[in-house]
Structures are given as C-alpha cells and as structure tokens.
Amino acid sequence: MRTQPTFRFDPARFFEARTGGHGAVVGIGYQAHGDDWAELTLPYDERLIGDVATGVIASGPILTLMDMATSVAIWLKRGQFVPQATLDLRIDYLRPATPGRTVIGRGECYRLTRSIAFVRGQAHDGDPDDPLAHVAGTFMFTEVGMSTGVGMATGVAK
Amino acid sequence: MTLPPYAQLLGIVAERDAGAPTELVMPFTPEVLGRPGFVHGGALGGLLEMAAIVALTEALGADAARVKPINVTVDFMRGGREKPTRAAGTVTRLGTRIANVEAVAWQDSRDKPIAAARMLYLLVR
Numbered sequence: 001m002r003t004q005p006t007f008r009f010d011p012a013r014f015f016e017a018r019t020g021g022h023g024a025v026v027g028i029g030y031q032a033h034g035d036d037w038a039e040l041t042l043p044y045d046e047r048l049i050g051d052v053a054t055g056v057i058a059s060g061p062i063l064t065l066m067d068m069a070t071s072v073a074i075w076l077k078r079g080q081f082v083p084q085a086t087l088d089l090r091i092d093y094l095r096p097a098t099p100g101r102t103v104i105g106r107g108e109c110y111r112l113t114r115s116i117a118f119v120r121g122q123a124h125d126g127d128p129d130d131p132l133a134h135v136a137g138t139f140m141f142t143e144v145g146m147s148t149g150v151g152m153a154t155g156v157a158k
Numbered sequence: 159m160t161l162p163p164y165a166q167l168l169g170i171v172a173e174r175d176a177g178a179p180t181e182l183v184m185p186f187t188p189e190v191l192g193r194p195g196f197v198h199g200g201a202l203g204g205l206l207e208m209a210a211i212v213a214l215t216e217a218l219g220a221d222a223a224r225v226k227p228i229n230v231t232v233d234f235m236r237g238g239r240e241k242p243t244r245a246a247g248t249v250t251r252l253g254t255r256i257a258n259v260e261a262v263a264w265q266d267s268r269d270k271p272i273a274a275a276r277m278l279y280l281l282v283r
Contacts, residue, residue: 021191022198025167049163058164059227060207064200086199090231 009075011038023068026061031104038072040065042103055099062103062123063091066135069107070119074139077109077117082141084117089137097132101125107135115141159215165208168201172212180216182209184243197238199273202263205245206232206275210259213247214279217257225257228278236272241265243272255281 015030026048031039042048042065050058067089075081097103106128107121116138123133161170165182168190173181184190184197184205192198207230214225245263257279262271 020188021193022189022201023192025189026200047163047167052162058162058204058207059230060164060168060200060204063203063207063230063232064198067200067203083193085237086232086234088231088233089199089203090229092229093227096226 008079009081011072011076014072014081023064026064028065028068033072033076036073036077036110037106037108038069038076039104039106040069040072042105044100044102054096056096057099057103059091059093062093062097062105062133063089065103065105066091066107066121066123066133067137069105070109070121070135070137071107071139073107073109073119073121074112074117077112083143084139084141087116087138087140089135092134093132094134095130095132097123098125103132104128105133117141159212161208161212164204168204168208170205170208179246179248180212182212182245184245186238186240186242195240197243197272199232199234202234202238202243202273203230203232203275205243206230206247206261206263206273207277209245209261209263210247210275210277210279213249213261214252214257214259217249217252218281223281223283226280226282228256228280230275230277232273232275234273236270238263238272239265244268253281254283257281 029041048057048061105123111118121135122131124131190201247261251258259277261275263273264271
C-alpha cells in the first residue's frame, strides 16, 4: 500500500507553479475556491476566436475551462492531488460569450465514490445569474503506475 | 472554409482528399499538452468541435444558414499520446432548424477512437 501525501491541495499554488501546457496557453487562471468548488478565469484573447465575423470565442476554450474547474473541484473535495481522467463532459451553450469579457468558470464536485467523481458547473462573463454555459460530467480516479491515460489532466503534478 | 484563430492556435490543418470526408489533423505540440506526455482533454474537445463544424459547413454547402452550438457531449476513451491526432465529423441529421453531428478523434487507427463527441447545432436562416 502506498502512503497518502499529507499536504492539502492548494489550487492557487498549483496555478502559480504551472509551467505550460494547454490550459496556460489559452490563458486560464485561478480566481477562488472552497471545499468542493473552484473558480477559474479565461480572459478574452483574439487567438481564441471561433467566429471571425462576431469576435465570439470558440466553444473549445470554454470546454477546457470547465474541464479544469471541475477537475480542480475534485482535488479540493478529496483534499489531495490524485491522478484522474475525464470520462465524459457535457456542455450546454446557453448563449455566446460576450467578446472582450473574461469568462469565469465555476466547477463543483457534488459526489465522490471510490472510483468516480460527479461534477457540475457553470460559466458566466460577469453576471453569475446570466450564465453562458452549464456543464455536467464524470471523472475516474487512475492509480499511479496503471494510469490508462484517458482524457485530460490539468497539467503538471509537482 | 478558413479555419478560425482558435483552430490555428491548436495547430489544426484540414486534409481534403477528393471523394473523401475532410479530416482534421492536430499535431502534438506544447500548445495542446495536458499532463506530461498526453494531449489535454480540452484541446481534444476543441478538435472534435472543429471537426463537427467543418462537416456541418460542408453539408450545408451553398446554404447560408448560420450555425450556433446548442450543446456538446464528449466521451474520453483513451489518452492522446505524443503524436498527431486526427478527427472527422459526420452529419447524422440536417433539418431545417437543428443539425445533429457526431465527431471522432483517433491516433493510430480510426477503429480505436481516443474521444468522440455528439453535438447539436441550431441553424439560423
């Protein structure tokens, strides 16, 4: 049996220590967290545009934002950084993100089992009562050494 | 169609062979890296969505409908390794207001997808 690390997962330090990868490239940053939730930011960037005619960013970066926000929420609820893989993620695009505005993604882990985490979340661009996306998904915990390598991970484990 | 800035950020290139559906290719670069040695799930999702939009745009042809994403469900099946990822979309139904599109992403063989997505689009005329 492996011993569990004793430090608690700190998302602010996690994002400070990040050295690169897709999340950093699209500009995702840390904003706030609680016991089972995290808020991350996605500042507007012309490189993320999906519709040149309107300047609206593509839906892909919002998927990345919510994948990471829900993933961080799981580490917070478990209290430690453990390898995990996204099994599935569903996003409802309620409305386009407003060009020029930072998108804020809030992810929540509302249920943990031994091997699966259930998550949900919302994204908005200023007014939490006027969300632009709603997400629901599941993650699987992967043992170190037998990792199947499915799906994402938000970056570099220190 | 010209791919938008976000597709260029991911390094996506469209491969069009006569008589075959367009395939998108996303090289393994630092821009799409997730945890060490693996493609980020968000980049995979972005690739799948782009493949779906390309397939839908081609299916619409001269039809000038505007396309708005309603939702997407992505299933992640295998880790994306340090090699190019390919993706292609299939329009399963093209209605007057709604289009259903599927997309798959693979590396070694199309028979072994690493991720798949199902998407709903609103068509605005």
